[in-house]
Amino acid sequence: MNDRKVLRWGIMGAGNIGNRMAGSLTAVPNNKLIAVASKSAVKAKEFADRHNVKNFYNYHEIVNDPDIDIIYVATTHNFHFENAKLALEHGKHVLIEKAFTVNAREARVLANIARENKLFLMEAIWTRFLPSINLLKSKLLNGEIGIVKQINISYGKFVGPDYEKRLKDPALAGGVTLDMGIYPISMVCYLLGEIPINIKSMTRFSDLGVDEISNYMFRFPSGCLAIICTSYNLEMKNEAVFYGSKGFIEFPQFQKGERFVINIHDGTNDIKDTIEVFEKNHIDGFIYQIEEVYNCIMNGKLESDTIPLNETIGIMDLMDKMRAEWGFVYPFE
Numbered sequence: 001m002n003d004r005k006v007l008r009w010g011i012m013g014a015g016n017i018g019n020r021m022a023g024s025l026t027a028v029p030n031n032k033l034i035a036v037a038s039k040s041a042v043k044a045k046e047f048a049d050r051h052n053v054k055n056f057y058n059y060h061e062i063v064n065d066p067d068i069d070i071i072y073v074a075t076t077h078n079f080h081f082e083n084a085k086l087a088l089e090h091g092k093h094v095l096i097e098k099a100f101t102v103n104a105r106e107a108r109v110l111a112n113i114a115r116e117n118k119l120f121l122m123e124a125i126w127t128r129f130l131p132s133i134n135l136l137k138s139k140l141l142n143g144e145i146g147i148v149k150q151i152n153i154s155y156g157k158f159v160g161p162d163y164e165k166r167l168k169d170p171a172l173a174g175g176v177t178l179d180m181g182i183y184p185i186s187m188v189c190y191l192l193g194e195i196p197i198n199i200k201s202m203t204r205f206s207d208l209g210v211d212e213i214s215n216y217m218f219r220f221p222s223g224c225l226a227i228i229c230t231s232y233n234l235e236m237k238n239e240a241v242f243y244g245s246k247g248f249i250e251f252p253q254f255q256k257g258e259r260f261v262i263n264i265h266d267g268t269n270d271i272k273d274t275i276e277v278f279e280k281n282h283i284d285g286f287i288y289q290i291e292e293v294y295n296c297i298m299n300g301k302l303e304s305d306t307i308p309l310n311e312t313i314g315i316m317d318l319m320d321k322m323r324a325e326w327g328f329v330y331p332f333e
């Protein structure tokens, strides 16, 4: 690590999210984007010009630049494993966009390489770091609605043209579960602090053969049940409701909203109290996850406590099991 305590980033993949992250990195002090890599030299140069980035590379050049501390893997899901492996094998810390990998087997290999080489590795589920989400988590864990017994979440939208190609293509490991379902799946695990022990799921396939609407039912070790519906081509209500023994919490605009409502019934059918909670998130929600990566690396931590690798692997296992229930195998698997 350099002695100026600046974390020097490189981005692999000059697409949508790489561009967004380049902007966010300028907003967090002591983090600097110094290189971008793309399979296309033209795209890399354009990206570098747009974001005023010094170096534009191919993938082998970026991992061989000794000035880079951390690589952000911002490619489509099918490439995450090989891109992250290349970076780790060249001694770089790595942040990988969600979904971490295509399956749990790949996730385990990456975690092992990172651990053996004492490198930081994390899945970029940025919403776990939002202040509003962390306030919600503390309310649930502090028993504001008693024992949490049931969670219902809908998370669906019509994806825009920039994202459509990736989401619909089996060769890019598209489909709603790896792309969007991962958010509510990862979020219920985070909020409850546990991973489901029983799952049942169903999907509807698109014409091109990826899951376009998927429903998941979970039972957690605590006994809490969850139902999650997700889609990339339906506008859903996009809300979460948490039902407990003493009340329920409504969270509209799940999961990046800033407001939720706690309804207390104290075990009766009458609402006795309604409390509105508001917690402001920064307009650029990515900054919190950048701060987390910075703090972990500067403090010599190889994993984030907020999203540890074993939890990422456990969630990849869940998604593997659900895909197995549907007989859904990617063409390259």
Ligand SMILES: NC(=O)c1ccc[n+]([C@@H]2O[C@H](COP(=O)([O-])OP(=O)(O)OC[C@H]3O[C@@H](n4cnc5c(N)ncnc54)[C@H](OP(=O)(O)O)[C@@H]3O)[C@@H](O)[C@H]2O)c1
Pocket (backbone or CB within 6 Å): 012, 013, 014, 015, 016, 017, 018, 037, 038, 039, 040, 043, 074, 075, 076, 077, 097, 098, 099, 126, 162, 163, 166, 172, 178, 179
């Ligand atoms: N956190 C969030 O809010 C958020 C939002 C959207 C997406 N994501 C995640 O970010 C990652 C990338 O998504 P994105 O929307 O940025 O993807 P994208 O713009 O479609 O593609 C990103 C990069 O992947 C490579 N790629 C894309 N299509 C390819 C193809 N047909 N053949 C070969 N390479 C291809 C390209 O890399 P090169 O530049 O090297 O050619 C491209 O620049 C995914 O993991 C996605 O789930 C996260």
